[in-house]
Ligand code: OAD
């Protein structure tokens with residue numbers, strides 16, 4: 001059995017010998033920035049039933065109730081800072097060793113850490129969109145005085161520009177993400193349970209095309225031992241900087 005240090009060396013070698021590496025991230029990468037994930041014991045879905053809060057039909061039926069949860073999440077994400085895991089991915093890209101970050105997160109922390117090629121598979125909290133006329137505005141100056149917030153064009157209800165269950169993936173993000181998955185030879189899967197589809201297809205598509213799947217997660221997941229070639233078990237904010245350090249050593 002390889003220990004964590006050996007697996008960190010192995011991941012660094014795989015990245016160094018890869019023609020194209022991508023990252024696929026989920027809520028776990030932002031936990032160390034103070035944003036809870038969804039499915040851990042203290043995750044968001046332990047306090048809010050996703051059937052009542054995450055489906056677009058639930059939002060339409062009771063926007064005021066759903067906005068109470070959204071307000072909590074948006075205040076957290078708008079105030080959060082990137083952590084060493086986000087920064088490590090930005091460094092890898094800067095070094096020319098990471099093609100893109102495909103994220104299921106809506107917190108914008110990859111971009112704030114300096115990542116340039118970020119594909120937001122589930123949209124973003126940084127914008128609000130009218131569910132009637134499509135008018136958009138930035139979230140950052142939202143006062144939250146009026147819940148739900150209203151469209152300045154037509155007066156209807158605004159929703160964060162994120163994908164709810166029952167809504168389609170933004171087509172351009174979906175196209176680019178699967179193109180990356182088909183053409184990479186290493187995918188770093190970080191802090192995701194990988195149970196939500198179609199996002200969960202990304203590592204599977206990469207694997208089918210012959211890519212190595214390197215998993216970094218606190219716990220094993222549905223991918224571990226089947227789709228993943230190996231799991232580096234622990235906190236992303238501790239493991240990713242160690243991988244990047246090894247990659248740097250290996251470059252000269
Ligand atoms: P989940 O909550 O399902 O999974 C988070 C994963 O991160 C779990 O496997 C945790 O063990 C792991 N984790 C927690 N802290 C970590 C840390 N510090 N370092 C490394 N791993 C850690 O979140 P997602 O997979 O992102 O969709 O969830 C997918 C989608 O479900 C979300 O995008 C959202 C949600 O419903 C929509 O809103 C459409």
Ligand code: ZN
Nearest residue numbers: 130133151154
């Ligand atoms: Zn409108």
